[in-house]
Amino acid sequence: MDLFHARLMPYLESLVPPRHPVLEEMEARARATGFPIVGPAVGQLFYVLTRLAGARRVFEMGSGYGYSTAWFALAVRENGGGVVHHVVWDPQLSRDAQQYLGRMGLVSVVRFHVAEAVEYLASLHEAFDVVFNDIEKPAYPDALPVIKSHLRSGGLLLADNVLWYGRVLDRGARDAATEAIRQFTRAVFTDPDFAATVVPLRDGVLVAYRR
Ligand SMILES: C[S@@+](CC[C@H](N)C(=O)[O-])C[C@H]1O[C@@H](n2cnc3c(N)ncnc32)[C@H](O)[C@@H]1O
Numbered sequence: 001m002d003l004f005h006a007r008l009m010p011y012l013e014s015l016v017p018p019r020h021p022v023l024e025e026m027e028a029r030a031r032a033t034g035f036p037i038v039g040p041a042v043g044q045l046f047y048v049l050t051r052l053a054g055a056r057r058v059f060e061m062g063s064g065y066g067y068s069t070a071w072f073a074l075a076v077r078e079n080g081g082g083v084v085h086h087v088v089w090d091p092q093l094s095r096d097a098q099q100y101l102g103r104m105g106l107v108s109v110v111r112f113h114v115a116e117a118v119e120y121l122a123s124l125h126e127a128f129d130v131v132f133n134d135i136e137k138p139a140y141p142d143a144l145p146v147i148k149s150h151l152r153s154g155g156l157l158l159a160d161n162v163l164w165y166g167r168v169l170d171r172g173a174r175d176a177a178t179e180a181i182r183q184f185t186r187a188v189f190t191d192p193d194f195a196a197t198v199v200p201l202r203d204g205v206l207v208a209y210r211r
Helices: 008-015 021-033 039-054 067-078 091-102 117-122 137-149 164-169 176-190
Strands: 057-061 083-088 110-114 128-133 151-160 194-199 205-211
Touching: 008 039, 008 137, 008 164, 021 039, 021 067, 021 091, 039 067, 039 128, 039 151, 039 205, 057 067, 067 083, 067 091, 067 128, 083 091, 091 110, 091 176, 128 137, 137 151, 137 176, 151 176, 164 176, 176 194, 176 205
Parallel strands: 057 083, 057 128, 083 110, 128 151
Antiparallel strands: 151 205, 194 205
16 A cells, blocks of 8 residues: 655655765665665664664664664764664674675674574663664564563664554454554553654654653
């Protein structure tokens, strides 16, 4: 389902200032291969939110080849430095991310892990300023308690694809991914420990403040 006017996203993306050439190379790779990166408008949203939050500790779940990671890392570095965890289960994507982020001079603020993201987060005993969830969609609901327990009070939960290309609006859509996204979104919105909203950029970004 087409949620937006065909010219809206290209217009919003055209407003984002020119990026580092390596970020633009990563965007070209996504266009050429169909790899699902968040794209420049959502990347810029993450950068703005991370700067506003003054975040120094970011945990990213489902990092691909490091495109969204780069936007968080740019913001964390400008916030005075810290750590962005890049977590993906594919070793080649992790190596690609190390190469791209190395060329952007960002590896000093990024830690790379080849792992299943929820299990890896569950194994840590620390709380983050920002957790970004972009893993396989059927796994969203079970990830929520783990995310919540690793988000500091005052921290920010971000999740991509919460509009799922309009499928969440289609009452007839009962597949596992669509149902999981609905369940995850409802769970965040009805949890009194979160104040949540959906930013309808690209495929919908859930933004929730952890009280
Ligand atoms: C949507 S893509 C990531 C895009 C990335 N966040 C960006 O915008 O640049 C999700 C990636 O995470 C991987 N992935 C999905 N579920 C995962 C999980 N539970 N643990 C680790 N990696 C996962 C996928 O194989 C894919 O490479």
